[in-house]
Amino acid sequence: MRLVSLLGLPFAAALVGAASFKDCQHKVKESIHGPPRGWYKHAPAPKHHMLELKIALPQPKFPELEQHLWEVSDPSHTRYGAHLSKEETDALMAPHPETLDIVSEWLASHGLAEEDLIRSSANDWVTIHVPVGLAEDMLNTTYHVYKDSKTGESMVRTTSYSLPEILHEHVDLIQPTTMFARFKAFKSSLHWTDLAQPPVSNSPNGTITGPAGNQVDASCNNTVTISCLKQLYNSVGYNTSATNGNQLGLTGYLEQYANNMDLQQFYQLENPSAYGSNYTFVSINGGLNNQSYADAGIEADLDTQFGFGLTWPTPGTFYSTGGEPPFTPDMLSPTDTNEPYSYWLDYVLSQDTLPQTISTSYGDDEQTVPYTYATRVCAGMAALGARGVSVMFSSGDGGVGDGDANPATQECYSNDGRNVTKFLPAFPASCPYVTAVGATINIPETAVFFSGGGFSDYFLRPSYQDAAVSEYLAKLAPGTYEGLYNPYGRAYPDVAAQGYNFLVVYQGNTTYVAGTSCSSPTFASFVSMLNDARISNGKTPLGFLNPFLYSSGYAALNDITEGNNPGCGTEGFNATVGWDPVTGSGTPDFEKLMALVLSMP
């Protein structure tokens, strides 16, 4: 069997044959020491229970794709803005032909024909629907129903799976197997409850000095509206175009439906010119669009109201992606699936044209996403960047701790079998190919305590942030938080925006929300306005922002120097002069940023 890889012939795998896979010894491909805290093994999984298995095939040309990404995103490079097409990124993500053959051969040996396989646009993912019994044969494993002791929810998972040894170099990962990720919306329910009553304004009719030095309504210190954000971030008087080709994309998951009646009521209240306008709805993987008030999602309402409200009349797209564990396996219909980023990525990467700016307000603790899976999702974000899309993610609502916004009830333990206390970075914010957005509060702006920030345990610090992050680390007293975080990791957030007291309309009533879920669509809206300005001036969109932000863009941001992000029983990190792991390089000053991006090639 060795011959196959030695010869490297495109069709050599056909020589292997079904019998050979059965002879070939299985070897463990991936294992975890146990399920995450709170989950326990309940019962063996029913053999007929259906799994949607996603198989990631290696992308041998990814280093080349990454090189393109750095070049086209660096304003000082001659190729700045020379973004790739779908065909070009597909070719750079494609597996080796030999890999395609041998994996097909293996699937065929288990009775799965080509017509049973769903392939991604670049052929780098294969999806199959198989009963647990067959998956157990293929992966020489035993699936169990795991239950969450707090919520009673279930998932069908295993803690280890194997593959014939010959397949190991041809498969990056197969899920759902060991992945217990709990994807969540980064709007903070804690604050939302606290803020059910409107905050009291201290000087409702006056003005105060905003971060850009201009006068802003004093009420903006208590209630954040569309008008406030345009004043604070200095875009009053800038009109976006409806027709220059610029677009904003927002994502929805977890059955979060954006309610159109809420949106129109919000427009009447906060942006009357947008009243009556609509956006494009895209359903991915069975994502629904329930329009009754009872089905409105606060996260989806927040994202669409502020994202589309700030950028109107820029055309908007809302992606509703279905499919998310956990679920009740006793119910007959549902198929066990993975967390839904990969479905969304599969969809957008298969499109010829994409919105130039996309914001997502959902994430997981990095450690709940297997390293192999996080790496592949992050590679998809790199492809989006190479295509010229600016991708924003909320940085999380637990400070340096887990997704629990209440520092007192956080549980910051490693899930690697050692069970040691450590800070818990958030993913995808920790992916070096996205722009992570933290949160501020008040005027003058300070970091808000829940603003997620820290250092990845999976991804190394990318060179674009080397200088900024080294400078921050050098300011820490020697030994600070030693062992609690990885000083060599990708540091986040990159930037920040207001994240408290946002006035939204939800199920027909006004209410207040908080969270980095407010900050990401806000920052993304100002990026979308910058893309609008560039496109109207015949320039390319900004694409992946970080190389620009860390080399020159930071000078056009309002540096946030007060506040910290406690968690895991610590005070967290401090906001400081320059970049910090609480608010990144700061909040946008649109006029300054626009001058800068229009001066770039």
Ligand SMILES: *[C@@H]1O[C@H](CO)[C@@H](O)[C@H](O)[C@H]1NC(C)=O
């Ligand atoms: C499957 O795993 C078991 C141990 O769990 C091992 O004894 C057996 O040889 C494996 N089967 C194959 C085909 O590798």
Ligand SMILES: *[C@@H]1O[C@H](CO)[C@@H](O)[C@H](O)[C@H]1NC(C)=O
């Ligand atoms: C603010 O202005 C409104 C309407 O102009 C007025 O009724 C109200 O008394 C003013 N409030 C204060 C505190 O000045």
Ligand SMILES: *[C@@H]1O[C@H](CO)[C@@H](O)[C@H](O)[C@H]1NC(C)=O
């Ligand atoms: C923006 O639009 C408003 C309303 O149509 C108009 O009054 C204003 O002059 C426009 N501003 C610019 C800079 O074009």
Ligand SMILES: *[C@@H]1O[C@H](CO)[C@@H](O)[C@H](O)[C@H]1NC(C)=O
């Ligand atoms: C707006 O778009 C959504 C999604 O496409 C659609 O469900 C809704 O009916 C539209 N609303 C109006 C007022 O056109």
Ligand SMILES: *[C@@H]1O[C@H](CO)[C@@H](O)[C@H](O)[C@H]1NC(C)=O
């Ligand atoms: C709304 O969505 C749920 C699934 O989350 C579905 O069961 C229900 O029937 C839908 N309701 C309507 C009115 O479409």
Ligand SMILES: *[C@@H]1O[C@H](CO)[C@@H](O)[C@H](O)[C@H]1NC(C)=O
């Ligand atoms: C990890 O350690 C904490 C504190 O010592 C303890 O409460 C918890 O039960 C431990 N968890 C596991 C999975 O061992």
Ligand SMILES: *[C@@H]1O[C@H](CO)[C@@H](O)[C@H](O)[C@H]1NC(C)=O
């Ligand atoms: C804004 O509100 C904060 C918190 O209430 C307060 O400390 C600050 O002084 C206010 N800013 C101004 C300019 O009044």
Ligand SMILES: *[C@@H]1O[C@H](CO)[C@@H](O)[C@H](O)[C@H]1NC(C)=O
């Ligand atoms: C909205 O307000 C109405 C009238 O005050 C109230 O009956 C209803 O319960 C409120 N809905 C929500 C979701 O708060």
Ligand SMILES: *[C@@H]1O[C@H](CO)[C@@H](O)[C@H](O)[C@H]1NC(C)=O
């Ligand atoms: C944050 O600032 C406070 C007050 O200056 C200081 O005591 C603390 O050590 C700083 N924390 C870190 C992690 O730098």
